[in-house]
Amino acid sequence: MKIFTNLLPKSAWQWVLSAVGLLALIVLSGFMIAETTKAEVVMNKNGEEQTIQTHAETVKELLAELEITYSEHDELSHDIDEEIKDGMHITYEAANQITVVIDGEKADHYTTADTIEEFLTEAGISVSEHDDTSHEKDASIEGSMTYTIDKAFEVTINDGGEETDVWTTGGKVADILKANDFSWDDSDKLKPGEEKEVNKDTPITITRVDKVTDEVKETIDYQVEERKDDNLEKGKEKVIAEGQEGVLIKTFEIKKENGEEVSRELIEEEVKQESKKRIVAIGTKEKEQNLQTLSNESNNNDTESEKVLYMNATAYSADCLGCDGSGYTATGINLKENPKVVSVDPNVIPLGTKVWVEGYGNAIAGDTGGHIGGNRIDLHFKSKSEAESFGRKTVKVKVLD
DSSP: OHHHHHHSOHHHHHHHHHHHHHHHHHHHHHHHHHHHHOEEEEEEETTEEEEEEEOOSBHHHHHHHTTOOOOTTSEESSOTTOBOOTTOEEEEEOOEEEEEEETTEEEEEEEOOSBHHHHHHHHTOOOOTTSEESSOTTOBOOSSEEEEEEOOEEEEEEETTEEEEEEEOOEEHHHHHHHTTOOOOTTSEEESOTTOEEOTTOOEEEEOEEEEEEEEEEEEOOOEEEEEEEEEETTOEEEEEOOBOEEEEEEEEEEEETTEEEEEEEEEEEEEEOOBOEEEEEEEEOOOOOHHHHHHHHHHHTTEEEEEEEEEEEEEEGGGOOSSOOOBOTTOOBTTTOOOEEEOOTTTSOTTOEEEETTTEEEEEEEOOTTOOSSEEEEEESSHHHHHHHOSEEEEEEEEO
Protein backbone atom coordinates (compact mmCIF):
# COMPACT_ATOMS: atom_id res chain seq x y z
CA MET A 1 0.00 0.00 0.00
CA LYS A 2 2.80 2.29 0.74
CA ILE A 3 4.07 1.71 -2.78
CA PHE A 4 0.79 2.89 -4.37
CA THR A 5 0.27 5.76 -2.01
CA ASN A 6 3.63 7.06 -2.83
CA LEU A 7 2.74 7.13 -6.53
CA LEU A 8 -0.35 9.31 -6.12
CA PRO A 9 -0.86 12.55 -4.36
CA LYS A 10 -3.01 12.38 -1.30
CA SER A 11 -5.89 14.23 -2.93
CA ALA A 12 -6.00 11.80 -5.86
CA TRP A 13 -6.01 8.82 -3.57
CA GLN A 14 -8.97 10.24 -1.71
CA TRP A 15 -10.79 10.59 -5.02
CA VAL A 16 -10.23 6.92 -5.92
CA LEU A 17 -11.63 5.74 -2.60
CA SER A 18 -14.74 7.83 -3.12
CA ALA A 19 -15.32 6.37 -6.62
CA VAL A 20 -14.99 2.78 -5.37
CA GLY A 21 -17.50 3.42 -2.61
CA LEU A 22 -19.96 4.94 -5.05
CA LEU A 23 -19.70 1.95 -7.38
CA ALA A 24 -20.34 -0.50 -4.55
CA LEU A 25 -23.35 1.53 -3.52
CA ILE A 26 -24.75 1.40 -7.08
CA VAL A 27 -24.26 -2.40 -7.31
CA LEU A 28 -25.91 -2.94 -3.94
CA SER A 29 -28.81 -0.73 -4.92
CA GLY A 30 -29.27 -2.63 -8.22
CA PHE A 31 -29.24 -5.97 -6.40
CA MET A 32 -31.79 -4.73 -3.90
CA ILE A 33 -33.99 -3.44 -6.71
CA ALA A 34 -33.75 -6.79 -8.58
CA GLU A 35 -34.67 -8.76 -5.53
CA THR A 36 -37.64 -6.59 -4.78
CA THR A 37 -38.97 -7.02 -8.39
CA LYS A 38 -39.07 -10.89 -8.27
CA ALA A 39 -42.57 -12.53 -8.30
CA GLU A 40 -43.42 -15.16 -5.69
CA VAL A 41 -45.14 -18.17 -7.23
CA VAL A 42 -46.43 -21.42 -5.64
CA MET A 43 -45.58 -24.28 -8.00
CA ASN A 44 -47.21 -27.75 -7.63
CA LYS A 45 -45.26 -30.19 -9.77
CA ASN A 46 -46.63 -33.75 -9.93
CA GLY A 47 -48.08 -33.39 -6.45
CA GLU A 48 -45.03 -31.74 -4.86
CA GLU A 49 -45.51 -28.08 -3.91
CA GLN A 50 -42.82 -25.37 -3.57
CA THR A 51 -42.67 -21.54 -3.39
CA ILE A 52 -40.47 -19.91 -6.04
CA GLN A 53 -39.08 -16.35 -6.50
CA THR A 54 -38.83 -15.73 -10.23
CA HIS A 55 -38.21 -13.04 -12.81
CA ALA A 56 -40.00 -15.15 -15.47
CA GLU A 57 -42.57 -13.13 -17.32
CA THR A 58 -44.74 -16.04 -18.57
CA VAL A 59 -45.70 -19.52 -17.45
CA LYS A 60 -43.65 -20.92 -20.35
CA GLU A 61 -40.53 -19.08 -19.12
CA LEU A 62 -41.13 -20.32 -15.60
CA LEU A 63 -41.36 -23.96 -16.78
CA ALA A 64 -38.14 -23.51 -18.74
CA GLU A 65 -36.48 -21.96 -15.69
CA LEU A 66 -37.52 -25.04 -13.67
CA GLU A 67 -36.30 -27.35 -16.48
CA ILE A 68 -39.80 -28.75 -17.03
CA THR A 69 -40.42 -30.08 -20.56
CA TYR A 70 -44.07 -29.43 -21.32
CA SER A 71 -46.09 -31.40 -23.89
CA GLU A 72 -49.67 -31.05 -25.09
CA HIS A 73 -50.63 -34.18 -23.16
CA ASP A 74 -49.49 -32.74 -19.79
CA GLU A 75 -51.96 -31.12 -17.44
CA LEU A 76 -51.32 -27.40 -16.68
CA SER A 77 -53.54 -25.15 -14.60
CA HIS A 78 -52.74 -22.01 -16.65
CA ASP A 79 -52.29 -21.16 -20.29
CA ILE A 80 -48.67 -21.62 -21.37
CA ASP A 81 -48.40 -17.95 -22.46
CA GLU A 82 -50.13 -16.48 -19.41
CA GLU A 83 -48.21 -13.68 -17.64
CA ILE A 84 -46.65 -14.49 -14.28
CA LYS A 85 -48.16 -12.60 -11.37
CA ASP A 86 -47.08 -12.44 -7.79
CA GLY A 87 -48.96 -14.95 -5.63
CA MET A 88 -49.92 -17.29 -8.52
CA HIS A 89 -50.59 -20.99 -7.79
CA ILE A 90 -49.55 -23.08 -10.78
CA THR A 91 -50.21 -26.82 -11.02
CA TYR A 92 -48.34 -29.02 -13.46
CA GLU A 93 -48.75 -32.75 -13.88
CA ALA A 94 -46.79 -34.74 -16.46
CA ALA A 95 -48.79 -37.18 -18.60
CA ASN A 96 -47.92 -40.89 -18.56
CA GLN A 97 -47.78 -42.90 -21.79
CA ILE A 98 -49.95 -46.01 -21.79
CA THR A 99 -50.00 -48.46 -24.70
CA VAL A 100 -53.37 -50.19 -25.05
CA VAL A 101 -53.41 -53.53 -26.88
CA ILE A 102 -56.92 -54.72 -27.83
CA ASP A 103 -56.98 -58.20 -29.42
CA GLY A 104 -53.43 -57.68 -30.66
CA GLU A 105 -53.92 -54.14 -32.06
CA LYS A 106 -51.80 -51.45 -30.35
CA ALA A 107 -52.60 -47.78 -29.73
CA ASP A 108 -50.58 -45.24 -27.68
CA HIS A 109 -52.37 -42.95 -25.24
CA TYR A 110 -51.23 -40.21 -22.84
CA THR A 111 -53.04 -39.56 -19.61
CA THR A 112 -52.76 -37.89 -16.25
CA ALA A 113 -55.35 -40.26 -14.75
CA ASP A 114 -54.28 -41.98 -11.55
CA THR A 115 -55.90 -45.39 -12.17
CA ILE A 116 -56.74 -47.66 -15.11
CA GLU A 117 -60.46 -47.15 -14.51
CA GLU A 118 -60.11 -43.34 -14.71
CA PHE A 119 -58.10 -43.68 -17.90
CA LEU A 120 -60.65 -46.04 -19.52
CA THR A 121 -63.45 -43.57 -18.78
CA GLU A 122 -61.34 -40.70 -20.09
CA ALA A 123 -60.43 -42.57 -23.28
CA GLY A 124 -63.92 -44.01 -23.84
CA ILE A 125 -62.67 -47.61 -23.86
CA SER A 126 -65.23 -50.19 -22.68
CA VAL A 127 -64.17 -53.33 -20.82
CA SER A 128 -66.76 -55.97 -19.92
CA GLU A 129 -66.65 -58.36 -16.99
CA HIS A 130 -65.95 -61.21 -19.41
CA ASP A 131 -62.85 -59.61 -21.00
CA ASP A 132 -59.34 -60.65 -19.98
CA THR A 133 -57.10 -57.71 -18.99
CA SER A 134 -53.48 -57.38 -17.90
CA HIS A 135 -54.33 -55.08 -14.94
CA GLU A 136 -57.23 -54.63 -12.56
CA LYS A 137 -59.28 -51.47 -12.99
CA ASP A 138 -58.04 -50.02 -9.69
CA ALA A 139 -54.38 -50.42 -10.68
CA SER A 140 -52.28 -47.22 -10.54
CA ILE A 141 -50.79 -45.71 -13.68
CA GLU A 142 -47.07 -45.02 -13.26
CA GLY A 143 -44.63 -44.10 -15.98
CA SER A 144 -44.94 -45.79 -19.36
CA MET A 145 -46.98 -48.98 -19.25
CA THR A 146 -48.85 -51.45 -21.48
CA TYR A 147 -52.48 -52.38 -20.82
CA THR A 148 -53.80 -55.46 -22.66
CA ILE A 149 -57.46 -56.33 -23.33
CA ASP A 150 -58.59 -59.63 -24.85
CA LYS A 151 -62.20 -59.06 -25.83
CA ALA A 152 -64.68 -61.81 -24.90
CA PHE A 153 -67.22 -63.22 -27.35
CA GLU A 154 -70.09 -65.70 -27.08
CA VAL A 155 -69.74 -69.31 -28.18
CA THR A 156 -72.65 -71.76 -28.48
CA ILE A 157 -72.03 -75.19 -26.94
CA ASN A 158 -74.42 -77.92 -28.12
CA ASP A 159 -74.29 -80.67 -25.50
CA GLY A 160 -76.28 -83.67 -26.67
CA GLY A 161 -78.87 -81.46 -28.36
CA GLU A 162 -79.10 -78.82 -25.60
CA GLU A 163 -77.54 -75.45 -26.45
CA THR A 164 -75.77 -73.13 -24.01
CA ASP A 165 -74.11 -69.77 -24.79
CA VAL A 166 -70.89 -69.04 -22.90
CA TRP A 167 -68.42 -66.14 -22.88
CA THR A 168 -64.79 -66.73 -23.77
CA THR A 169 -61.73 -64.90 -25.07
CA GLY A 170 -60.73 -67.87 -27.20
CA GLY A 171 -58.42 -70.81 -26.71
CA LYS A 172 -58.64 -74.53 -27.30
CA VAL A 173 -61.94 -76.42 -27.33
CA ALA A 174 -60.97 -78.59 -24.35
CA ASP A 175 -59.97 -75.57 -22.23
CA ILE A 176 -63.22 -73.72 -22.94
CA LEU A 177 -65.34 -76.77 -22.09
CA LYS A 178 -63.46 -77.36 -18.82
CA ALA A 179 -63.72 -73.69 -17.87
CA ASN A 180 -67.51 -73.97 -18.20
CA ASP A 181 -67.80 -77.29 -16.31
CA PHE A 182 -68.50 -79.53 -19.31
CA SER A 183 -67.14 -83.08 -19.11
CA TRP A 184 -66.93 -85.86 -21.70
CA ASP A 185 -65.34 -89.28 -22.15
CA ASP A 186 -63.40 -90.98 -24.91
CA SER A 187 -66.50 -92.42 -26.57
CA ASP A 188 -68.14 -89.00 -27.00
CA LYS A 189 -67.52 -86.93 -30.14
CA LEU A 190 -66.26 -83.33 -30.07
CA LYS A 191 -66.56 -81.00 -33.03
CA PRO A 192 -64.17 -79.35 -33.56
CA GLY A 193 -61.53 -81.51 -31.85
CA GLU A 194 -60.10 -80.88 -28.37
CA GLU A 195 -56.97 -79.10 -29.65
CA LYS A 196 -58.73 -76.83 -32.15
CA GLU A 197 -58.68 -73.07 -31.52
CA VAL A 198 -62.05 -71.37 -31.04
CA ASN A 199 -63.13 -68.01 -32.44
CA LYS A 200 -66.45 -66.18 -32.44
CA ASP A 201 -67.67 -68.15 -35.47
CA THR A 202 -66.86 -71.58 -33.99
CA PRO A 203 -69.77 -73.42 -32.31
CA ILE A 204 -68.81 -76.44 -30.21
CA THR A 205 -70.79 -79.69 -30.45
CA ILE A 206 -70.64 -82.59 -27.99
CA THR A 207 -72.29 -85.74 -29.34
CA ARG A 208 -73.02 -88.09 -26.44
CA VAL A 209 -72.29 -91.68 -27.48
CA ASP A 210 -73.61 -94.63 -25.45
CA LYS A 211 -73.41 -98.37 -26.05
CA VAL A 212 -76.01 -100.70 -24.58
CA THR A 213 -76.96 -104.33 -25.13
CA ASP A 214 -80.40 -105.61 -26.02
CA GLU A 215 -81.61 -109.22 -25.85
CA VAL A 216 -84.22 -110.30 -28.39
CA LYS A 217 -86.12 -113.57 -27.99
CA GLU A 218 -87.00 -115.40 -31.20
CA THR A 219 -88.84 -118.68 -31.77
CA ILE A 220 -87.32 -121.64 -33.59
CA ASP A 221 -89.88 -123.43 -35.76
CA TYR A 222 -90.32 -127.11 -35.10
CA GLN A 223 -90.17 -129.73 -37.83
CA VAL A 224 -93.06 -132.05 -38.69
CA GLU A 225 -92.27 -135.73 -39.17
CA GLU A 226 -94.82 -138.01 -40.86
CA ARG A 227 -94.79 -141.73 -40.20
CA LYS A 228 -96.84 -144.20 -42.21
CA ASP A 229 -99.06 -146.34 -40.04
CA ASP A 230 -100.67 -149.42 -41.62
CA ASN A 231 -102.80 -149.88 -38.55
CA LEU A 232 -104.46 -146.52 -39.16
CA GLU A 233 -107.10 -146.22 -41.82
CA LYS A 234 -105.95 -144.46 -44.94
CA GLY A 235 -106.81 -140.77 -44.96
CA LYS A 236 -106.69 -140.50 -41.19
CA GLU A 237 -103.94 -138.95 -39.10
CA LYS A 238 -102.91 -139.26 -35.52
CA VAL A 239 -100.60 -136.94 -33.59
CA ILE A 240 -98.01 -139.03 -31.80
CA ALA A 241 -96.01 -136.10 -30.35
CA GLU A 242 -96.95 -132.44 -30.21
CA GLY A 243 -94.32 -130.18 -31.66
CA GLN A 244 -92.71 -127.48 -29.52
CA GLU A 245 -91.02 -124.30 -30.73
CA GLY A 246 -87.50 -123.59 -29.57
CA VAL A 247 -86.24 -120.33 -28.07
CA LEU A 248 -83.28 -118.40 -29.49
CA ILE A 249 -81.81 -115.43 -27.62
CA LYS A 250 -79.99 -112.89 -29.79
CA THR A 251 -77.83 -110.27 -28.06
CA PHE A 252 -77.25 -107.00 -29.92
CA GLU A 253 -74.87 -104.14 -29.13
CA ILE A 254 -76.71 -100.88 -29.76
CA LYS A 255 -74.89 -97.62 -30.35
CA LYS A 256 -76.80 -94.44 -29.50
CA GLU A 257 -75.91 -90.83 -30.26
CA ASN A 258 -77.72 -88.28 -28.10
CA GLY A 259 -80.16 -91.01 -27.13
CA GLU A 260 -81.02 -92.04 -30.71
CA GLU A 261 -80.06 -95.48 -32.03
CA VAL A 262 -77.59 -95.25 -34.93
CA SER A 263 -76.38 -98.84 -35.24
CA ARG A 264 -77.16 -102.36 -34.03
CA GLU A 265 -74.69 -105.24 -34.17
CA LEU A 266 -75.38 -108.90 -33.39
CA ILE A 267 -72.72 -110.03 -30.92
CA GLU A 268 -74.11 -113.32 -29.58
CA GLU A 269 -76.69 -116.01 -30.27
CA GLU A 270 -77.75 -118.62 -27.72
CA VAL A 271 -80.32 -121.40 -28.02
CA LYS A 272 -82.16 -121.36 -24.71
CA GLN A 273 -84.56 -124.14 -25.66
CA GLU A 274 -84.32 -126.65 -28.50
CA SER A 275 -87.38 -127.18 -30.68
CA LYS A 276 -89.14 -130.56 -30.61
CA LYS A 277 -90.52 -132.37 -33.64
CA ARG A 278 -94.22 -132.82 -34.24
CA ILE A 279 -94.76 -136.48 -35.13
CA VAL A 280 -97.89 -137.40 -37.07
CA ALA A 281 -98.99 -140.90 -38.02
CA ILE A 282 -100.46 -141.18 -41.52
CA GLY A 283 -102.89 -143.97 -42.08
CA THR A 284 -102.18 -146.38 -44.95
CA LYS A 285 -104.66 -149.13 -44.19
CA GLU A 286 -107.09 -149.65 -47.04
CA LYS A 287 -110.78 -149.99 -46.24
CA GLU A 288 -113.42 -151.76 -48.26
CA GLN A 289 -115.13 -149.48 -50.74
CA ASN A 290 -117.65 -149.99 -53.48
CA LEU A 291 -116.72 -149.57 -57.08
CA GLN A 292 -118.28 -146.07 -57.34
CA THR A 293 -116.23 -144.77 -54.43
CA LEU A 294 -113.06 -146.28 -55.85
CA SER A 295 -113.85 -144.67 -59.18
CA ASN A 296 -114.39 -141.24 -57.55
CA GLU A 297 -111.16 -141.53 -55.55
CA SER A 298 -109.34 -142.54 -58.71
CA ASN A 299 -110.61 -139.35 -60.38
CA ASN A 300 -109.64 -137.27 -57.38
CA ASN A 301 -106.16 -138.73 -57.31
CA ASP A 302 -105.70 -137.47 -60.85
CA THR A 303 -105.64 -133.85 -59.51
CA GLU A 304 -104.06 -134.37 -56.12
CA SER A 305 -100.49 -135.38 -55.44
CA GLU A 306 -99.26 -137.64 -52.72
CA LYS A 307 -97.20 -134.80 -51.07
CA VAL A 308 -98.64 -133.65 -47.76
CA LEU A 309 -96.88 -131.14 -45.49
CA TYR A 310 -97.58 -129.81 -42.02
CA MET A 311 -96.48 -126.21 -41.99
CA ASN A 312 -96.31 -123.27 -39.61
CA ALA A 313 -98.85 -120.85 -41.08
CA THR A 314 -99.26 -117.10 -40.62
CA ALA A 315 -101.52 -114.61 -42.39
CA TYR A 316 -101.22 -111.25 -44.11
CA SER A 317 -103.33 -108.83 -46.12
CA ALA A 318 -102.65 -106.48 -49.04
CA ASP A 319 -103.94 -103.72 -46.73
CA CYS A 320 -100.82 -104.02 -44.52
CA LEU A 321 -98.02 -105.09 -46.85
CA GLY A 322 -95.75 -102.32 -45.65
CA CYS A 323 -93.40 -102.55 -48.64
CA ASP A 324 -94.34 -100.67 -51.79
CA GLY A 325 -98.11 -100.91 -51.17
CA SER A 326 -98.70 -101.97 -54.80
CA GLY A 327 -100.82 -105.05 -54.00
CA TYR A 328 -98.86 -107.24 -56.39
CA THR A 329 -96.97 -110.40 -55.42
CA ALA A 330 -93.42 -111.39 -56.30
CA THR A 331 -94.80 -113.27 -59.33
CA GLY A 332 -96.97 -110.34 -60.47
CA ILE A 333 -100.36 -111.56 -59.19
CA ASN A 334 -102.85 -108.79 -58.36
CA LEU A 335 -103.98 -109.65 -54.83
CA LYS A 336 -107.15 -107.61 -55.15
CA GLU A 337 -108.28 -109.64 -58.15
CA ASN A 338 -106.83 -113.00 -56.97
CA PRO A 339 -106.87 -113.04 -53.17
CA LYS A 340 -106.23 -116.79 -52.74
CA VAL A 341 -102.43 -116.57 -52.79
CA VAL A 342 -99.90 -117.95 -50.35
CA SER A 343 -96.26 -116.99 -49.74
CA VAL A 344 -93.84 -119.93 -49.67
CA ASP A 345 -90.18 -120.88 -49.74
CA PRO A 346 -89.65 -121.79 -53.43
CA ASN A 347 -87.19 -124.47 -52.35
CA VAL A 348 -90.05 -126.26 -50.53
CA ILE A 349 -93.04 -125.43 -52.76
CA PRO A 350 -92.22 -124.11 -56.26
CA LEU A 351 -93.83 -120.81 -57.23
CA GLY A 352 -96.90 -121.30 -59.39
CA THR A 353 -97.86 -124.57 -57.67
CA LYS A 354 -101.49 -125.11 -56.69
CA VAL A 355 -101.98 -126.07 -53.05
CA TRP A 356 -104.75 -126.93 -50.65
CA VAL A 357 -104.42 -125.51 -47.12
CA GLU A 358 -106.38 -126.80 -44.15
CA GLY A 359 -108.92 -124.17 -43.05
CA TYR A 360 -108.12 -121.98 -46.10
CA GLY A 361 -108.87 -124.01 -49.20
CA ASN A 362 -107.31 -124.09 -52.64
CA ALA A 363 -104.72 -121.42 -53.46
CA ILE A 364 -101.68 -120.74 -55.58
CA ALA A 365 -98.10 -120.40 -54.33
CA GLY A 366 -97.47 -116.98 -55.87
CA ASP A 367 -95.48 -114.91 -53.38
CA THR A 368 -92.34 -114.96 -51.22
CA GLY A 369 -91.26 -113.14 -48.10
CA GLY A 370 -88.16 -112.25 -46.12
CA HIS A 371 -89.35 -114.32 -43.15
CA ILE A 372 -90.83 -117.16 -45.18
CA GLY A 373 -88.26 -119.91 -45.25
CA GLY A 374 -88.32 -123.67 -44.82
CA ASN A 375 -91.49 -125.15 -43.40
CA ARG A 376 -93.34 -121.79 -43.32
CA ILE A 377 -96.36 -120.57 -45.27
CA ASP A 378 -98.08 -117.18 -45.25
CA LEU A 379 -101.79 -117.00 -46.26
CA HIS A 380 -103.25 -113.91 -47.93
CA PHE A 381 -106.66 -112.63 -46.76
CA LYS A 382 -108.78 -109.88 -48.26
CA SER A 383 -108.83 -107.81 -45.08
CA LYS A 384 -106.47 -107.06 -42.26
CA SER A 385 -109.04 -108.16 -39.68
CA GLU A 386 -109.32 -111.61 -41.30
CA ALA A 387 -105.55 -111.98 -41.27
CA GLU A 388 -105.32 -110.98 -37.62
CA SER A 389 -108.15 -113.36 -36.75
CA PHE A 390 -106.30 -116.29 -38.34
CA GLY A 391 -103.21 -115.66 -36.22
CA ARG A 392 -100.54 -118.34 -36.31
CA LYS A 393 -101.03 -122.11 -36.32
CA THR A 394 -99.84 -125.39 -37.75
CA VAL A 395 -101.87 -126.54 -40.78
CA LYS A 396 -101.96 -129.43 -43.22
CA VAL A 397 -100.90 -128.48 -46.73
CA LYS A 398 -101.42 -130.63 -49.84
CA VAL A 399 -99.29 -129.88 -52.88
CA LEU A 400 -101.54 -130.28 -55.97
CA ASP A 401 -100.38 -130.92 -59.53
